[in-house]
Amino acid sequence: MDLTMSPRHDAFRAEVRAFLEQNRGKALASLLGVEAGGVREGVLAWQKLLIERGYAARTIPKQYGGYGAEPDLLERVILDEEFGRAGVSRGVGGQGPDMLVPTLLEHGSEEQKRRWIAPTICGEVIWCQGYSEPGAGSDLASVQTRAVEDGDDFVINGQKIWTTTAQLSHMMFGLIRTEPGAAKHAGLSYLLIPMDTPGIEVRPLRTMTGHAEFNEVFFTNVRVPQANVVGRRGEGWKIANTTLKHERNMLASSAQLESALLRCAELMKTERAGGIRAIDRPLLRDRLLRLQSRVLAMRCHSMRMLTCGLKRESPGVAALVTKLAGCEVSHQIAGLAIDAMGEAGVLYDGAKHVRAGGGWQIHYMFSLGLIIGGGTAQIQKNIIAERGLGLPREPGVVKPEKA
Numbered sequence: 063m064d065l066t067m068s069p070r071h072d073a074f075r076a077e078v079r080a081f082l083e084q085n086r087g088k089a090l091a092s093l094l095g096v097e098a099g100g101v102r103e104g105v106l107a108w109q110k111l112l113i114e115r116g117y118a119a120r121t122i123p124k125q126y127g128g129y130g131a132e133p134d135l136l137e138r139v140i141l142d143e144e145f146g147r148a149g150v151s152r153g154v155g156g157q158g159p160d161m162l163v164p165t166l167l168e169h170g171s172e173e174q175k176r177r178w179i180a181p182t183i184c185g186e187v188i189w190c191q192g193y194s195e196p197g198a199g200s201d202l203a204s205v206q207t208r209a210v211e212d213g214d215d216f217v218i219n220g221q222k223i224w225t226t227t228a229q230l231s232h233m234m235f236g237l238i239r240t241e242p243g244a245a246k247h248a249g250l251s252y253l254l255i256p257m258d259t260p261g262i263e264v265r266p267l268r269t270m271t272g273h274a275e276f277n278e279v280f281f282t283n284v285r286v287p288q289a290n291v292v293g294r295r296g297e298g299w300k301i302a303n304t305t306l307k308h309e310r311n312m313l314a315s316s317a318q319l320e321s322a323l324l325r326c327a328e329l330m331k332t333e334r335a336g337g338i339r340a341i342d343r344p345l346l347r348d349r350l351l352r353l354q355s356r357v358l359a360m361r362c363h364s365m366r367m368l369t370c371g372l373k374r375e376s377p378g379v380a381a382l383v384t385k386l387a388g389c390e391v392s393h394q395i396a397g398l399a400i401d402a403m404g405e406a407g408v409l410y411d412g413a414k415h416v417r418a419g420g421g422w423q424i425h426y427m428f429s430l431g432l433i434i435g436g437g438t439a440q441i442q443k444n445i446i447a448e449r450g451l452g453l454p455r456e457p458g459v460v461k462p463e464k465a
C-alpha cells in the first residue's frame with residue numbers, strides 16, 4: 063500500500079482547506095439539515111456551492127447536474143478528511159444522493175437518470191427507502207407488498223415499515239412483488255414511487271430519541287407507471303442490493319469516526335467532576351484509548367478498502383466490516399462522551415444545562431439504530447462467517463413433517 067500523496071493531491075488538499083477556512087460561516091446553516099417542508103434554504107445554497115466547487119457530486123456526470131470529475135479515490139478521501147477535521151457539513155446526503163443516485167447511475171434508464179439525479183443531488187427531491195415490512199426485515203426477499211399490472215400502470219397494495227424520513231419525502235424507491243408466480247428472489251421489482259400519489263398513507267413511529275424519524279407507509283390501490291421500474295421487472299433483488307451496498311458505505315466512514323473521537327477527547331478535557339477533568343480519570347481515559355485504537359484500526363481497514371478500489375479489486379466481505387465495526391464504535395464513542403459529562407449526561411431536549419444541545423445523547427440513541435438499519439450486526443456477522451471465513455452455514459428452518 064503506497065500512502066504517499068502526489069503533489070497534485072497535496073495541492074487539492076490545500077485548496078479544500080482554504081475553501082473551508084473562508085466558507086465555514088455558510089456551512090453552519092446547512093448543519094440543520096432536512097426538516098418539514100423540504101430542505102432549508104441555507105442548505106440548498108451550501109449544496110449548490112459545494113457542487114460548483116466539485117466538493118459534492120464530484121464524479122456525477124455534468125449532464126446529470128454533477129461536477130463531472132473523473133473518479134479519484136484519493137480525492138474522495140481528502141474531502142472526507144478535510145471536512146471531518148474542520149467539523150463542517152458535507153452538504154446534502156442520505157438516501158437520495160448516497161444510495162439512489164449511484165444505483166440509478168448503474169442500473170437506471172437514460173430518462174430516469176436525466177429526470178431524477180440533478181434534483182436529488184442538489185437537495186430539491188428527498189427520497190425514502192421502502193424495503194422493510196412487518197414480515198420482511200433480515201429476510202428481505204419475503205417482501206409481500208405487491209403490484210398488479212393494469213394497462214401501463216402498476217397498482218400497489220401493502221405496507222412498509224421503518225421508513226426513515228417518509229414523512230418528508232417526495233419519492234420512495236421501493237422493493238415490490240410484481241411477479242406472483244416467480245421464485246421468492248425473482249419476483250421483485252425496484253420501483254420509484256411519488257409519495258403524493260393517492261392511496262399512500264404515512265404514519266409516524268416515535269423512537270427512543272423522542273422524535274419520529276421513521277414511519278409506517280400504507281399503500282391502498284396506489285397507481286404508479288410501469289416505466290418507473292429501475293432495471294427490468296423481476297430484477298429488483300439485484301438492484302436493491304446495489305443500493306444496500308451504498309447504504310453500508312454511507313453509514314460508517316472512518317473520517318466520521320475520527321472526527322467524533324476528537325470531539326469526544328476535547329469534551330473530556332473540559333468536563334470536570336470534583337475538580338478533576340474527565341480525561342484525567344483512569345477509567346474514562348482507558349476507554350478513550352481503547353476507542354482510539356479501534357478508530358485507528360478502522361482507518362487502516364479503510365486504507366485497505368481504498369487499496370482494493372485503486373487496484374479495481376473487489377474487497378469481498380471485508381467491506382461488510384466497515385458497517386459492522388464502524389456503527390458499533392460510533393455508538394461507543396457517544397456513550398463515552400455521555401459518561402464524561404457525569405450527571406449532565408442524562409439531560410436532554412431543552413433541559414437548561416444540557417451540553418451541546420443534547421447532540422451526543424441523540425448520537426448515542428440514533429447510532430444504536432444504525433447497528434440494526436441497513437442489515438443487523440448479527441446478519442453481517444453471519445455473512446462474514448460463512449462467505450469470508452468459510453464457516454458452516456447456519457441451519458435453516460426445519461419444516462414440520464406432514465402427518
Ligand SMILES: Cc1cc2nc3c(=O)[nH]c(=O)nc-3n(C[C@H](O)[C@H](O)[C@H](O)COP(=O)(O)OP(=O)(O)OC[C@H]3O[C@@H](n4cnc5c(N)ncnc54)[C@H](O)[C@@H]3O)c2cc1C
Pocket residue numbers: 190191192193194195196198199200201223224225226227276431432434435436437438439440441444
Ligand atoms: C434507525 C433505522 C432506520 C431504518 N430505516 C429504514 C428505511 O429507511 N427503510 C427500510 O426499508 N428499512 C429501514 N429500517 C429497517 C431495517 O432495515 C430492519 O430493521 C433490519 O433489516 C432488521 O429487520 P427487522 O427489524 O424486521 O428485524 P428481524 O429481521 O425480525 O430481526 C430481529 C432480530 O433477529 C436477528 N436475526 C434475524 N435473522 C437472523 C439470523 N438468520 N441469524 C441471526 N440473527 C438473526 C436480527 O439480527 C435481530 O436482532 C431501519 C431500521 C432502523 C433501526
